[in-house]
Amino acid sequence: AGTAGGSPASSATSPWPREGGAREERKAGTLLPPRKLPADSRYATLLLQRQKTLGSMDLAAQVRLPSGASEEEWLALNTVDLFNELNLLAGAVQDLCTDQSCPVMSAGVFTFAWADGDTVKTPQQLSAPKYMEALLVWVEKQLADETFLPVLPGQPFLPNFKKGIRTIYKRLFRIYAHIFHSHFKVLADCDADAHFLMQVLDLPRPVNHSFKHFLYFVKEFELMEDS
Numbered sequence: 001a002g003t004a005g006g007s008p009a010s011s012a013t014s015p016w017p018r019e020g021g022a023r024e025e026r027k028a029g030t031l032l033p034p035r036k037l038p039a040d041s042r043y044a045t046l047l048l049q050r051q052k053t054l055g056s057m058d059l060a061a062q063v064r065l066p067s068g069a070s071e072e073e074w075l076a077l078n079t080v081d082l083f084n085e086l087n088l089l090a091g092a093v094q095d096l097c098t099d100q101s102c103p104v105m106s107a108g109v110f111t112f113a114w115a116d117g118d119t120v121k122t123p124q125q126l127s128a129p130k131y132m133e134a135l136l137v138w139v140e141k142q143l144a145d146e147t148f149l150p151v152l153p154g155q156p157f158l159p160n161f162k163k164g165i166r167t168i169y170k171r172l173f174r175i176y177a178h179i180f181h182s183h184f185k186v187l188a189d190c191d192a193d194a195h196f197l198m199q200v201l202d203l204p205r206p207v208n209h210s211f212k213h214f215l216y217f218v219k220e221f222e223l224m225e226d227s
Helices: 044-051 059-063 071-092 128-144 161-182 184-191 194-200 207-220
Strands: none
Touching: 044 071, 059 207, 071 128, 071 161, 071 207, 128 161, 161 184, 161 207
């Protein structure tokens, strides 16, 4: 127990490299070092295929499964990228989202208690920054577990892989929900243009575009129930 797909976490050291640079040196908190798939992994061909649609405003084309590609590998590849984007976004709002300003993880009238089913079995009320940090650490653990997300060619995906991916997306959505409900107006008041969001906050693209990409991907592969 403890992983999104219900498998034990791998005890071996993951071969996944972490990106270096200034982002790793930021203060501890909700921003974790980004994850990066090895260039020579089973995902190399998909990485090249995806490069063709990067930068396009056609989000439907960006999320669509390439012809002949494995759905499991496409889900894995994009989940790593979307995790990295949310990781950066959570880190970018650290000065706005504090234990004092957000003592409860919420989105409007909805509140979320944290439990991972492994080390935390009983749901606990956490402040929003502590909740987001716990959630990102948990997702990172899933992505580093090669039993759940295999890296080497020939390694099979678990039969319940997509169920585990759905759990990840359901939880990651809560970060977007909290930030949009509690902090987006502040970000917009500071400077709503793309330059501010991408350069000053060090985000890969504007928050709205990032969220739309997330939603398009979720809808394309039915990763969350409509509610």
